[in-house]
Amino acid sequence: HEQMLLADSEHGVIKDFEHGDMVTLPIAWFILLLSCGPSAGLVLVTLPVTLLGTFYVLDQLATGEWWGVMKNNQVHGRVDFPSFTPAIFINMIIAISLDYGLFMLTRYREEVLRAQGERVPGKEEEEGIRSKFWVNLKAVSVATSRAGRVVFVSGVTLGLTNVGLTFCSVTVVAAIGWGGAAACALAVCVHLTLLPALLVVLGPCCCMPL
Numbered sequence: 001h002e003q004m005l006l007a008d009s010e011h012g013v014i015k016d017f018e019h020g021d022m023v024t025l026p027i028a029w030f031i032l033l034l035s036c037g038p039s040a041g042l043v044l045v046t047l048p049v050t051l052l053g054t055f056y057v058l059d060q061l062a063t064g065e066w067w068g069v070m071k072n073n074q075v076h077g078r079v080d081f082p083s084f085t086p087a088i089f090i091n092m093i094i095a096i097s098l099d100y101g102l103f104m105l106t107r108y109r110e111e112v113l114r115a116q117g118e119r120v121p122g123k124e125e126e127e128g129i130r131s132k133f134w135v136n137l138k139a140v141s142v143a144t145s146r147a148g149r150v151v152f153v154s155g156v157t158l159g160l161t162n163v164g165l166t167f168c169s170v171t172v173v174a175a176i177g178w179g180g181a182a183a184c185a186l187a188v189c190v191h192l193t194l195l196p197a198l199l200v201v202l203g204p205c206c207c208m209p210l
Helices: 002-063 085-118 123-127 129-165 171-207
Strands: 069-071 074-076
Touching: 002 085, 002 171, 085 129, 085 171, 129 171
Parallel strands: none
Antiparallel strands: 069 074
């Protein structure tokens, strides 16, 4: 009976997380759209990449592919993830990705609007697309150097906090620590590399209100 109760509770927890994601994710993305404009659509690219990358890392940890040792026909050194932890990791990744996306895209939008206010009437028609490209490139550069610093420090701090959980003797807590650390590392990497690259390529076409 105890095993049945545990299985039912785990199933209920997973369902609750899934229902919560279906409600909160569209609302959160709509708020991001209001804050950052069309560039918020790029989060729909960075979020799946962060999810896939994180779960690839967790798969390697769970199977012991990276530092597992085979002894007596058993793999030692792998991480045991309870069945409900992926739902927690998905929520964590969504929150981190939207947060870091907000930092980067808000700063990017501010730089674009500032350049919009400084441009000389009539000059942009002469320079055309080339001027738009350089304005976009400068906005991406400033956003990455300034907001990117905030993203990096935040990710390192949060990641180290989760690494501390891995030293706990309780398996569930340690597993959440491993997953949280992986989510932070992947989110920082994606938002400091892929997101600026997408802004450079797609910014002049669909992300700049010019």
